[in-house]
Amino acid sequence: MSLTSTQKKGIEKLGQTLCPGNATLPSFASSGVIAQADRCFAHLTPDDQEGLGMLLQVLGFLPAFFARLVLKLAGTANSWPAFAAPTLRLLQVGLKGFVYSLYYSDERVRSLLGWKTSITGVCK
Amino acid sequence: MPLEPTLFDAVIIGSGPSGSFIAKELVSAGWRCLMLEAGEWLDRTTYPLDEIDGNGRLYWGGGIELNHDATLGLLRPKVVGGGSIVNQALLDRFDDIALNDWQKISGSPAFSSAKFGPHYEKAEGELSIQEIPKEAWNRNSRIFEEGFAKNGFKCKPLKRGQKDCAWSEGNDCIECLNGCRRDSKQSMPVTVLKRAIGLGLKLIPNFEASRIEEKTDEIWISGTFRDGREETFRGRTVVMAAGAIGNTKLLWRSGYHNKLPHLGKGFFSHPQLMTFARYDEPVDAFRGPFQTLKSDDIRFREGGFKLENVFAPPVGLAMLCPYTGAKHHEWMQSVRNLACIEVAIRDVTPGQMGFNRNGKFVIRKGMDAEDRKRMEAGVKAIRQIYESTGAKEVWIGDTAIGLHLMGGCAVGNSAADSVVDHRFRLHGFPRIRVADSSVFPSAPGINPSLSIMAMSILAAADWIAEGKDVKSEARVVAN
Numbered sequence: 353m354s355l356t357s358t359q360k361k362g363i364e365k366l367g368q369t370l371c372p373g374n375a376t377l378p379s380f381a382s383s384g385v386i387a388q389a390d391r392c393f394a395h396l397t398p399d400d401q402e403g404l405g406m407l408l409q410v411l412g413f414l415p416a417f418f419a420r421l422v423l424k425l426a427g428t429a430n431s432w433p434a435f436a437a438p439t440l441r442l443l444q445v446g447l448k449g450f451v452y453s454l455y456y457s458d459e460r461v462r463s464l465l466g467w468k469t470s471i472t473g474v475c476k
Numbered sequence: 477m478p479l480e481p482t483l484f485d486a487v488i489i490g491s492g493p494s495g496s497f498i499a500k501e502l503v504s505a506g507w508r509c510l511m512l513e514a515g516e517w518l519d520r521t522t523y524p525l526d527e528i529d530g531n532g533r534l535y536w537g538g539g540i541e542l543n544h545d546a547t548l549g550l551l552r553p554k555v556v557g558g559g560s561i562v563n564q565a566l567l568d569r570f571d572d573i574a575l576n577d578w579q580k581i582s583g584s585p586a587f588s589s590a591k592f593g594p595h596y597e598k599a600e601g602e603l604s605i606q607e608i609p610k611e612a613w614n615r616n617s618r619i620f621e622e623g624f625a626k627n628g629f630k631c632k633p634l635k636r637g638q639k640d641c642a643w644s645e646g647n648d649c650i651e652c653l654n655g656c657r658r659d660s661k662q663s664m665p666v667t668v669l670k671r672a673i674g675l676g677l678k679l680i681p682n683f684e685a686s687r688i689e690e691k692t693d694e695i696w697i698s699g700t701f702r703d704g705r706e707e708t709f710r711g712r713t714v715v716m717a718a719g720a721i722g723n724t725k726l727l728w729r730s731g732y733h734n735k736l737p738h739l740g741k742g743f744f745s746h747p748q749l750m751t752f753a754r755y756d757e758p759v760d761a762f763r764g765p766f767q768t769l770k771s772d773d774i775r776f777r778e779g780g781f782k783l784e785n786v787f788a789p790p791v792g793l794a795m796l797c798p799y800t801g802a803k804h805h806e807w808m809q810s811v812r813n814l815a816c817i818e819v820a821i822r823d824v825t826p827g828q829m830g831f832n833r834n835g836k837f838v839i840r841k842g843m844d845a846e847d848r849k850r851m852e853a854g855v856k857a858i859r860q861i862y863e864s865t866g867a868k869e870v871w872i873g874d875t876a877i878g879l880h881l882m883g884g885c886a887v888g889n890s891a892a893d894s895v896v897d898h899r900f901r902l903h904g905f906p907r908i909r910v911a912d913s914s915v916f917p918s919a920p921g922i923n924p925s926l927s928i929m930a931m932s933i934l935a936a937a938d939w940i941a942e943g944k945d946v947k948s949e950a951r952v953v954a955n
Contacts, residue, residue, distance in 0.1 A: 369800070369801065370800055370801070370804065371804070371805070372801055372802060372805070373805070374802060374805050374806075376805075376809060377805050377808075377809070388528060391528060391529070392528050392532065394532070395528070395529075395531070395532025395533065395538045395539070396532075396538040397537060397538055400537075400538060423800070427800065429546075430874075434545070437545065437546075438544070438545040438546045439546075441542075441545070441546035441547065442542065442546045445540065445542065445546065445549070445795075448794070448795060449539065449540070449791075449795060452791050452794035452795060453527060453528050453531065453539075453791050454528070455794075456527070456790035456791045456793075456794050456808075457526040457527045457528045457790075457791060461790075462790055464809075465790065465808055465809055465811050466809070466811060466812045467762065467790055467811060469648035469650055469651050469762055469763065470646050470647065470648060470651070471647050471648060471651040471652070471657055471658060472642065472645045472646065472647055472658075473642070473645075473647075473658045474520065474657035474658060
């Protein structure tokens with residue numbers, strides 16, 4: 353299952369909020385990691401694909417402000433009553449999980465963090 | 477739905493430590509066994525190379541599953557070898573505190589150090605078990621040891637299933653969290669499962685069992701392959717080794733919740749928090765063997781928590797990072813200077829699992845005041861460790877993770893208080909057997925993998941003794 357271009361715009365808006373970049377690290381948009389979005393999306397359960405897909409579609413249409421608003425709201429989950437808190441927590445885990453999976457799986461980003469790990473004797 | 481013509485002596489659902497050890501015992505005794513596994517059959521040449529595929533391909537739920545109110549993340553492996561592929565192969569024996577507690581709750585005399593001892597020895601004999609030599613420790617381990625010493629706490633090396641890790645060549649164990657590409661980690665596919673297959677076990681991956689149904693002389697296990705094909709397999713007995721959630725789901729779908737009211741109850745997960753501290757000098761907690769030491773302090777044990785040094789790869793770290801935006805980047809860029817200690821509690825608040833009216837599987841699991849007290853006591857000790865070793869800033873995570881998923885099919889005296897009898901068979905349904913973490917009657921507060929192996933050996937020995945006639949009958953029918 354592939355994401356639509358509008359859904360990918362939604363991811364980029366979320367990504368820019370969570371990973372804006374700085375003097376060392378690239379911004380989400382300039383990192384090129386959006387190219388891995390379909391691969392990441394394919395690992396989700398059908399229910400999660402449906403829910404996340406709908407949200408991304410909406411965010412893709414709306415101005416970036418709304419992506420920031422959704423993340424801000426999700427970040428306040430613990431201060432909401434029980435009827436809303438679980439949904440907001442779920443949003444937080446889902447949205448952050450998706451964006452960070454794309455961004456921090458990228459070899460260039462990891463290298464810029466100083467993350468150097470290796471293993472020898474492996475089969476290629 | 478197509479029906480597999482062969483009638484097996486045992487169909488084993490799940491290929492983690494329990495399924496693998498049981499399979500090896502049964503096929504060694506001449507049983508004809510089939511193992512079904514929902515995950516992929518990977519090896520050192522095919523394990524995922526990044527966290528996107530690692531989380532997505534090796535775990536249920538695309539990487540993480542959540543409890544009813546999304547306050548607890550649960551990591552449930554889905555791959556041939558189960559948890560032994562993605563864990564750190566920590567192999568601890570249970571102490572008398574855990575085993576006596578189980579004996580008291582379950583009424584089973586099997587839960588004692590004396591009874592478990594020979595089975596531990598047999599399980600340990602199947603694997604290469606080592607401690608990490610001090611010369612290989614990274615600075616995170618040294619901070620952990622120093623902090624313990626300065627505060628009068630006791631710690632000791634973890635025992636790990638591994639061989640030939642060759643850290644002096646620059647190997648970093650964190651690379652093996654998606655499967656060990658050196659085959660150094662003593663995962664089931666390179667040890668016990670491999671031997672079981674060599675002895676005749678048939679393993680079918682990518683098949684998710686969705687229903688078991690008892691017939692007059694056999695049990696049918698139906699399900700679906702990843703490509704959508706449906707199939708039904710047949711066994712004289714079935715061994716449920718799909719873990720706390722997997723076993724509960726399958727039994728519930730098959731209607732056993734109506735006959736066994738305790739099904740899905742008593743779920744525990746050793747909820748843990750990861751904590752971080754920043755030091756002026758690089759810690760490089762992700763280099764070399766990143767998990768080497770554990771608390772060994774009776775005050776901690778009695779307080780219901782344990783500490784271990786640990787770390788996580790970048791995506792995991794980002795999820796645990798307390799900040800977003802620019803500050804998030806800054807925190808992530810300090811990764812080389814971060815130390816990390818986890819606190820895991822011996823949780824006493826039992827959770828409950830089951831399908832709701834909408835057909836959704838729900839895991840109701842929280843932490844009551846006692847659990848929170850245990851967590852706070854662990855966090856307090858961690859703060860002392862960090863502060864006494866020169867940490868500049870400390871972060872205590874607020875996302876609890878459950879890595880040890882236990883219960884749901886607890887062992888006990890009768891169906892009124894449990895699901896499985898003292899011989900690890902479902903109450904009233906003796907051809908359905910379970911001996912994995914789902915039978916745990918409480919949280920032991922100790923890494924469970926080795927005890928799952930020992931318990932599986934114990935259970936299999938009993939089934940073999942009981943089932944000699946069953947086996948020969950099955951042969952006649954199958955042939």
